[in-house]
Amino acid sequence: MTGTLGDAAATLSSAVPDPADAPWWTRAVVYQIYPRSFADGDGDGFGDLAGIRSRLDHLADLGVDVIWLSPIYPSPQHDNGYDIADYQDIDPRFGTLEEFDELLAATHERGMKLIMDLVVNHTSDEHAWFTDSRSSRTADKRDWYIWRDPRPGFTGGTPGAEPTNWRSFFSGSAWQWDEATGQYYLRLFAPQQPDLNWDNPDVRQAVYAMMRWWLDRGVDGFRMDVINLISKGEYVDVEPVTSGMPLGAEQYANGPRVHEYLQEMHREVFAGRDAELMTVGETPGTPLEHAQLYTDPTRAEVDMIFQFEHVGLDHGKGGKWDPATLDLRHLKANLARWQDGLYGRGWNSLYLNNHDQPRLVSRFGDDGQAAVEQGDVDGGNRTRYASATAWAAVLHLQLGTPFIYQGEEFGMTNVPFAGIEDFFDVEAVNHYAEAVQQQGADPRDVLAALRLMTRDNARTPVQWDDSVHGGFSAGSDRPDATPWMPVNPNYATINAAADRASSRSIFRFYQRLIELRHTDDVVAFGRFDLLEPDHEQLFAFTRTLGERVLLVTANLSGQACALPATCRRDGATLVLTNLSEDERGETDPAVLRPWEVRVTAVTVAATASVTAGAPDAGAGA
Numbered sequence: 001m002t003g004t005l006g007d008a009a010a011t012l013s014s015a016v017p018d019p020a021d022a023p024w025w026t027r028a029v030v031y032q033i034y035p036r037s038f039a040d041g042d043g044d045g046f047g048d049l050a051g052i053r054s055r056l057d058h059l060a061d062l063g064v065d066v067i068w069l070s071p072i073y074p075s076p077q078h079d080n081g082y083d084i085a086d087y088q089d090i091d092p093r094f095g096t097l098e099e100f101d102e103l104l105a106a107t108h109e110r111g112m113k114l115i116m117d118l119v120v121n122h123t124s125d126e127h128a129w130f131t132d133s134r135s136s137r138t139a140d141k142r143d144w145y146i147w148r149d150p151r152p153g154f155t156g157g158t159p160g161a162e163p164t165n166w167r168s169f170f171s172g173s174a175w176q177w178d179e180a181t182g183q184y185y186l187r188l189f190a191p192q193q194p195d196l197n198w199d200n201p202d203v204r205q206a207v208y209a210m211m212r213w214w215l216d217r218g219v220d221g222f223r224m225d226v227i228n229l230i231s232k233g234e235y236v237d238v239e240p241v242t243s244g245m246p247l248g249a250e251q252y253a254n255g256p257r258v259h260e261y262l263q264e265m266h267r268e269v270f271a272g273r274d275a276e277l278m279t280v281g282e283t284p285g286t287p288l289e290h291a292q293l294y295t296d297p298t299r300a301e302v303d304m305i306f307q308f309e310h311v312g313l314d315h316g317k318g319g320k321w322d323p324a325t326l327d328l329r330h331l332k333a334n335l336a337r338w339q340d341g342l343y344g345r346g347w348n349s350l351y352l353n354n355h356d357q358p359r360l361v362s363r364f365g366d367d368g369q370a371a372v373e374q375g376d377v378d379g380g381n382r383t384r385y386a387s388a389t390a391w392a393a394v395l396h397l398q399l400g401t402p403f404i405y406q407g408e409e410f411g412m413t414n415v416p417f418a419g420i421e422d423f424f425d426v427e428a429v430n431h432y433a434e435a436v437q438q439q440g441a442d443p444r445d446v447l448a449a450l451r452l453m454t455r456d457n458a459r460t461p462v463q464w465d466d467s468v469h470g471g472f473s474a475g476s477d478r479p480d481a482t483p484w485m486p487v488n489p490n491y492a493t494i495n496a497a498a499d500r501a502s503s504r505s506i507f508r509f510y511q512r513l514i515e516l517r518h519t520d521d522v523v524a525f526g527r528f529d530l531l532e533p534d535h536e537q538l539f540a541f542t543r544t545l546g547e548r549v550l551l552v553t554a555n556l557s558g559q560a561c562a563l564p565a566t567c568r569r570d571g572a573t574l575v576l577t578n579l580s581e582d583e584r585g586e587t588d589p590a591v592l593r594p595w596e597v598r599v600t601a602v603t604v605a606a607t608a609s610v611t612a613g614a615p616d617a618g619a620g621a
């Protein structure tokens with residue numbers, strides 16, 4: 001089958017998950033590690049496997065079920081490891097295969113699973129497959145990548161000669177001129193990341209064999225990088241559009257054979273062993289209709305996907321580098337649409353942070369840094385704690401599998417980058433060069449946007465304690481090693497050790513959220529109903545499973561907020577709050593404090609139904 005939407009829509013399943021018979025990952029919480037910035041075990045300033053191993057107890061204490069490792073394979077690191085030169089080895093900067101096996105065993109011993117990053121839309125240009133492919137037009141693996149002649153009438157390598165007008169995610173054309181063989185190759189990301197040709201069955205079989213090799217080694221699944229881009233459509237020019245996606249995405253995002261390829265991958269790699277595994281596809285530019293297909297269990301593609309609509313809601317008309325203020329109503333409507341759309345049909349992933357996104361508490365919360373700068377350290381910390389936990393609760397108490405990104409669990413913030421020399425990421429550096437040098441933009445405007453949106457915000461070393469460089473190299477014999485990227489200067493006050501020792505601990509709040517997902521079926525499986533969709537401060541919803549109704553009310557603003565009657569239940573039991581013991585004594589049932597989240601539960605008669613906007617549902621139970 002071709003997997004086009006029309007063909008497949010009729011085959012969608014509609015089974016609401018049965019708690020007694022649900023896959024393990026429906027109750028799981030995943031923690032993402034970005035290895036180069038997580039922990040440095042050998043004191044060379046670069047995170048590594050030994051460092052990860054030394055911090056496993058932090059993750060076990062947190063209570064997470066799965067660790068997702070961003071790429072650790074040999075790589076020239078043009079895109080921090082998302083440019084892989086050898087899929088079946090470990091980059092010496094991170095360690096060895098033996099150390100990997102030890103890490104895997106140590107993870108399993110602590111009752112956690114480990115999934116690998118699978119980056120197979122493209123390889124590094126230093127991968128042996130590409131070295132062969134570019135060696136001549138008749139090379140064995142020429143067709144493993146996507147080679148095209150210059151545009152008719154143009155001389156290759158000159159402006160306008162690119163085969164199509166598609167843009168790279170990292171600025172400039174998506175086509176790279178190869179002088180030696182006189183053709184262009186497609187690279188949707190950096191020039192050093194040539195796209196594989198998935199229409200060639202040999203490519204697909206080589207990828208499947210590699211995946212089986214990792215599963216045989218004991219890994220528990222994969223996070224699949226931009227997996228919805230693997231099937232390209234027509235190589236034609238597209239109409240200029242203004243959106244967060246590069247020009248041309250309509251020709252390759254969720255392309256014609258992508259569902260077919262994922263079903264084939266499932267048959268070839270996962271069939272017969274999938275009960276213990278989990279898969280999550282990263283799928284930029286994917287509408288709900290395709291998500292239903294990707295995650296419908298009866299279609300056997302992937303368990304869940306990362307959708308991108310909600311993290312694009314603070315992008316302006318010019319996309320990511322044109323930041324706009326988030327309208328909470330839009331975010332609620334969007335997330336509710338995904339909650340409803342995948343309910344009983346597929347499965348949601350839940351995330352607001354990862355290595356490609358600015359820090360949540362700075363982006364949508366209040367990271368308190370303005371207060372700290374004015375000398376109010378305690379006030380700043382209080383606001384940071386409250387807003388980080390309020391956002392965590394609204395995310396984690398939705399239906400789906402939550403993902404936590406390193407440092408999120410104790411409220412790491414964005415970074416006060418000064419000038420362009422402070423940025424490391426290929427995306428940021430290229431954007432600055434294109435905007436300022438080629439398009440004449442005011443550098444101050446470009447820097448202002450970069451500070452808010454750059455992926456570098458997420459990539460500074462994890463702040464473990466208040467020792468030199470935030471304890472990033474603690475445990476090595478060179479604990480003062482200079483990290484590859486400077487630690488956020490706020491590490492002396494914002495760090496894991498300080499948070500865990502604090503009476504307002506973000507870490508402990510996350511522990512509780514994770515525990516709730518493990519122990520309360522309504523959190524894992526309850527139906528989601530949004531309340532007060534038009535409210536500008538309040539994110540409120542119910543989760544319903546049988547007789548149990550959870551009511552989540554969060555004030556996502558720095559001003560107090562009256563609780564509408566629809567968001568109150570008489571006789572409800574308090575399940576979770578981010579108020580301190582003292583503050584709790586003074587709670588007003590009708591008002592939420594700034595950034596307060598209040599989660600309550602009621603039991604309703606089995607026949608009663610609780611729907612959005614039904615104020616009396618469950619009252620008096």
Ligand code: NOJ
Binds near residue numbers: 119225282
């Ligand atoms: C998505 C990854 O998350 C991102 O970090 C990377 O740059 C691109 N894919 C290319 O692999």
